[in-house]
Amino acid sequence: MRTRVTDMLGIEFPIFAFSHCRDVVAAVSRAGGMGVLGALYFTPEELEVELAWIDEHAGGRPYGVDVVMPASYEGAGLDVDSPEDLVARLQGMIPEGHRRFVDDLLAAHGVAELPDSEAGAGKVLLGWTDATARPQVEVALRHPIALLANALGPPPADVVEAAHARGVRVAALASTPGHAVKQVEVGVDIVVAQGTEAGGHTGDISTMVLIPQVVDVVDVPVLAAGGIGNGRQMAAGMALGAEGVWTGSVWLAVEEADTPEPARRRILAATSRDTVRSRSWTGKPARLLRNEWTEAWEAGDSPGTLPMPLQFMLVSDALRRIGRSDAAELATFPAGQIIGAMNQVRSAKEVVFTMVEEYIEAVERLGRLSG
Amino acid sequence: MRTRVTDMLGIEFPIFAFSHCRDVVAAVSRAGGMGVLGALYFTPEELEVELAWIDEHAGGRPYGVDVVMPASYEGAGLDVDSPEDLVARLQGMIPEGHRRFVDDLLAAHGVAELPDSEAGAGKVLLGWTDATARPQVEVALRHPIALLANALGPPPADVVEAAHARGVRVAALASTPGHAVKQVEVGVDIVVAQGTEAGGHTGDISTMVLIPQVVDVVDVPVLAAGGIGNGRQMAAGMALGAEGVWTGSVWLAVEEADTPEPARRRILAATSRDTVRSRSWTGKPARLLRNEWTEAWEAGDSPGTLPMPLQFMLVSDALRRIGRSDAAELATFPAGQIIGAMNQVRSAKEVVFTMVEEYIEAVERLGRLSG
Incomplete structure (x- = not known):
C-alpha cells in the first residue's frame, strides 16, 4: 500500500x-x-x-x-517554580466537597485505603x-x-x-x-x-x-x-x-499488551454500548468503559467534574485504590466503541x-x- | 452498480x-x-x-x-375502542407539572398562544x-x-x-x-x-x-x-x-424539499456539532437540531421527558406555536450530523x-x- x-x-x-x-x-x-x-x-x-x-x-x-x-x-497561567510547585498550587484548587464525594463513593463500595506509605505518592499530574x-x-x-x-x-x-x-x-x-x-x-x-x-x-x-x-x-x-x-x-x-x-x-x-487481566476480560465481554463519553477521568470528555464510576459522576448527587488537570489529581489515588480492590464495578479506563x-x-x-x-x-x- | x-x-x-x-x-x-x-x-x-x-x-x-x-x-396494553379513546386515556397520563414547564418555556420566549379555534386541534398521536x-x-x-x-x-x-x-x-x-x-x-x-x-x-x-x-x-x-x-x-x-x-x-x-425556509437556512449554516441526541421530541432518543428547546429539557429545572407517545402529545401544540412564532431559538427538528x-x-x-x-x-x- x-x-x-x-x-x-x-x-x-x-x-x-x-x-x-x-x-x-x-x-x-x-x-x-x-x-x-x-x-x-x-x-x-x-x-x-x-x-x-x-x-x-x-x-x-x-x-x-x-x-x-x-x-x-487550569493553572496554565500560574507563575510556578517547578512541577512540584504547580502540583501544590493546583491541589489547593480542589474543593473539599469533591474530595468527600470520592471518599464516600469508594467507602460505599468497600474500597480499602492505601497504606500510609503510598498515600499521595502516586502521579497526580501526568504529562x-x-x-x-x-x-x-x-x-x-x-x-x-x-x-x-x-x-x-x-x-x-x-x-x-x-x-x-x-x-x-x-x-x-x-x-x-x-x-x-x-x-x-x-x-x-x-x-x-x-x-x-x-x-x-x-x-x-x-x-x-x-x-x-x-x-x-x-x-x-x-x-x-x-x-x-x-x-x-x-x-x-x-x-x-x-x-x-x-x-x-x-x-x-x-x-503483547500489559492490560491487567480483569480489564482484558471486560473488554472481551463488552458490547459497543458499554462505553460512555465522560469527564470523570480527566475533566475533558473522554470515552471510557461505562460503569458505576462513570454513572456516579452523572448522578443527581454528583458535585460535577473539575477542569483538567484538577479532575485527575482528584481521582488519581481513588483509581489506584480501585485497581487494587475487588470493586470491578468502579474500575474504568479509556475504551472506544470498537471494544464491542x-x-x-x-x-x-x-x-x-x-x-x-x-x-x-x-x-x-x-x-x-x-x- | x-x-x-x-x-x-x-x-x-x-x-x-x-x-x-x-x-x-x-x-x-x-x-x-x-x-x-x-x-x-x-x-x-x-x-x-x-x-x-x-x-x-x-x-x-x-x-x-x-x-x-x-x-x-405507553398505553400499548390499554383496552381502547378507537384511536380517539386512546388519545383521551393517554392525555390523562401527562402530569400537570410537565404541561406547566412547557407553558412557562414558551411564555419566557414570547411565543403566542394558538387561536381558540386551533388549540388542541393538531395531531397529537401520529403514527x-x-x-x-x-x-x-x-x-x-x-x-x-x-x-x-x-x-x-x-x-x-x-x-x-x-x-x-x-x-x-x-x-x-x-x-x-x-x-x-x-x-x-x-x-x-x-x-x-x-x-x-x-x-x-x-x-x-x-x-x-x-x-x-x-x-x-x-x-x-x-x-x-x-x-x-x-x-x-x-x-x-x-x-x-x-x-x-x-x-x-x-x-x-x-x-424539491418542502422544508420551511427558516429551517433550511439553519441547516445550511449548521456545523456537525449543532445536533444532539435528545428525548425532548418523542420520549425516545432522537438526534435533533441542538438549541434552546433541547437544552431546556436538559437543564436543572427540567421535569424530564415522558415516555413515547406521551412526550410528543405534550409538546405537539407547543411545536406548532413555535413554528408560527419568531422564536427560532426554540424551533428544533430531526437532523443528523451530516447537516454540517x-x-x-x-x-x-x-x-x-x-x-x-x-x-x-x-x-x-x-x-x-x-x-
Missing part, C-alpha cells in the same frame, strides 16, 4: 497503533505499521527507559511518541500540562523517533519546530474541521481526525461525518481515527479520504496482517459491486 | 432516500435510487393522497413507505402506536410500493406477512446487532443499520462501528445509515459490508448523480492506493 503517509514515514502499511505498552509499539512497527507510544503516564526517566527498550526491539523500523499538551488547562509534557518531548527527541503526536489540539509552535529540526514528523488529533485547520497553521504534518466513537479524549462528531470534512479543509494527509479495528473499517476510513488509520482500543487485548467487536486475543502482528488482508478484500469487493 | 439490494428491488443505485416530502421521494426514484416516504405525520386519508401523487410522478420506478411501529410505548400505524400500513399496501420500512424495531409479524403476500419487501432500522437479529427472525428482508450520527430516532453506536457487527450476524442485505450524504460516505458504508445506503438529512435541503456538510441547495437528481460519481471516484482511488 502506498499513500503520502507511507512515503513520508517509510512504513509498509498506513496503520498507526497508539498504545501505552512498549511491547505493542515495537510489535506493530516490526509488522510494517507504526507503533506510537503514549507517554502520558511516564516520568521523563521512565520514558527514557521505555524508548531505549523500543529502540532495541523495533527492528530499526519507524515508531512514534504521543504526548498530551492541551491548549487549555498534560506544558510543564510536565515538555520534559517528555525532550526525552522523545533524543531517540530516533519518526513521529511526535499531540493528543489534545495543536502542539506549541516551538515544539513543532524542534521536532522538524530533528527530522521528526508531527501529528495532532482533531475532532472538528476547525481544529484541523489550526493544527496545519502551526506546522503539523499529519492530521489525525478522530470521531466520537474513539476511546480516550474525544469530540462528538462521528468518524463517518468528520473525516471528509477534515480532508476537504487541509492539504496535509489525514488519518482516520475512531471506531477502526478491522480491515473493513480501514477501507471505510480510506474511502472517506484518509491516507491511513490511527487505532487504539484494538491493541488493549492483543497478546473485540472477542479474541491475537498477536499484534496478526491484527496488522488480518487488517491488511481484510482491507484488500473490502476494496476488491467494492470494485466488483461497481463493475 | 449491482448488489443483492438492487436486484431485489429493481433499482439502479442502492441509494435509499427517506423523506416526508413526496416530491423528494418521486425525484429520487426517478433518478435511479429509491425514495421512501415517511408516513408518520399523515392521517390515512392524507397518506392516500400522497401515495396517489407519487404513483403518478415516480415514472413507474420503485418507491417505499416508512412507518413507525415501536415495539414498546407511532399500533392503533395509528396499522391504518397507514393498510393504505400503503393498496399502492404499488416496493418496500415497507419500519423505523423503530421489528414490525409485527403479521404486517411482514401482509407485505410479503403482496410482493412488498420489508426493511427495518436497527441500532444494535441484537435488534438486527430480531428483525430477521420476524422475516425482514433488509436491515437498515443506523449509527448514532443519524437524524431522528437513533441509538448510540456509530455507523463505523455498527455496520460490520450487523453484517456479521445477519444473512440478509444490510443498508448503512447515519452520517451518509456524499459518495465517499457511501463507499465507506459499502466497504463496511453494506449493500446500499439509507440517507435522510441530506434531502432536507434539496430544491450541507451548504448548498441542489436538486435531488443532482445529489443522487453526484453521490454515484463520487462513490466511483472513491472506489477507484482505493484501488490505486493498494496497487
